[in-house]
């Protein structure tokens with residue numbers, strides 16, 4: 736984090752698990768109701784087998800009887816992609832109409848690839864290799880850093896100027912770029928989250944590898960870690976079955 740004039744520069748998202756309901760055992764419980772199986776004490780080995788079976792045969796509904804409520808702080812261009820996930824997701828986002836937006840802006844870190852080594856149709860992003868590419872990456876990163884901050888500073892000054900003149904927040908905010916951070920609550924269940932993770936994390940060993948935007952992947956990776964902690968068996972079987980949501 737760095738502060739330039741009145742604005743704060745960030746290069747990562749923030750993701751916290753605010754609340755949750757359910758465990759791996761609840762997923763098994765939901766599946767066992769169909770056979771009226773009266774298993775009161777969870778047996779880890781049996782639960783693993785059952786969850787693997789459900790995942791492999793795409794019996795998805797037992798994975799819906801739980802929920803995870805996340806707080807996500809990320810740039811608006813990430814939220815645009817996030818909100819395309821419609822099924823099994825609930826959203827509430829900070830309003831630029833009702834509140835003065837915080838001056839938090841995104842500038843890519845040195846870890847973010849800047850050049851497409853593939854084609855437009857088949858993009859390929861990777862970190863620089865060898866001295867020449869590393870030097871070029873450092874040069875491009877300086878350009879990105881300077882140009883982003885110049886634009887953000889100018890836009891923020893105009894936003895504040897309009898507010899000081901009495902122009903409504905919902906009008907003044909129109910000049911702010913999509914690199915400004917927003918904040919939201921996202922609530923989903925294990926099934927909808929696995930679908931999101933399958934699309935928003937690149938894993939070349941997945942059955943259907945996806946090639947998501949770097950910045951939404953940073954959010955997804957943090958969500959995946961929280962999911963793994965809360966539903967370790969479900970997560971293990973998701974990975975075992977090629978990262979395909981049931």
Ligand SMILES: Cc1cc2nc3c(=O)[nH]c(=O)nc-3n(C[C@H](O)[C@H](O)[C@H](O)COP(=O)(O)OP(=O)(O)OC[C@H]3O[C@@H](n4cnc5c(N)ncnc54)[C@H](O)[C@@H]3O)c2cc1C
Pocket residue numbers: 819820821822823930934935945946947948
């Ligand atoms: C790498 C990548 C690149 C992308 N590029 C683009 C792009 O260039 N332009 C663009 O516009 N979007 C793009 N997207 C967004 C993408 O098209 C989806 O909107 C987004 O991934 C959400 O997926 P989803 O619809 O499966 O999810 P959800 O909305 O959560 O839906 C989950 C599932 O429910 C079912 N479903 C939901 N709605 C319907 C419906 N109306 N009819 C039938 N079944 C339904 C489907 O089975 C769907 O998979 C991209 C996504 C990725 C991951």
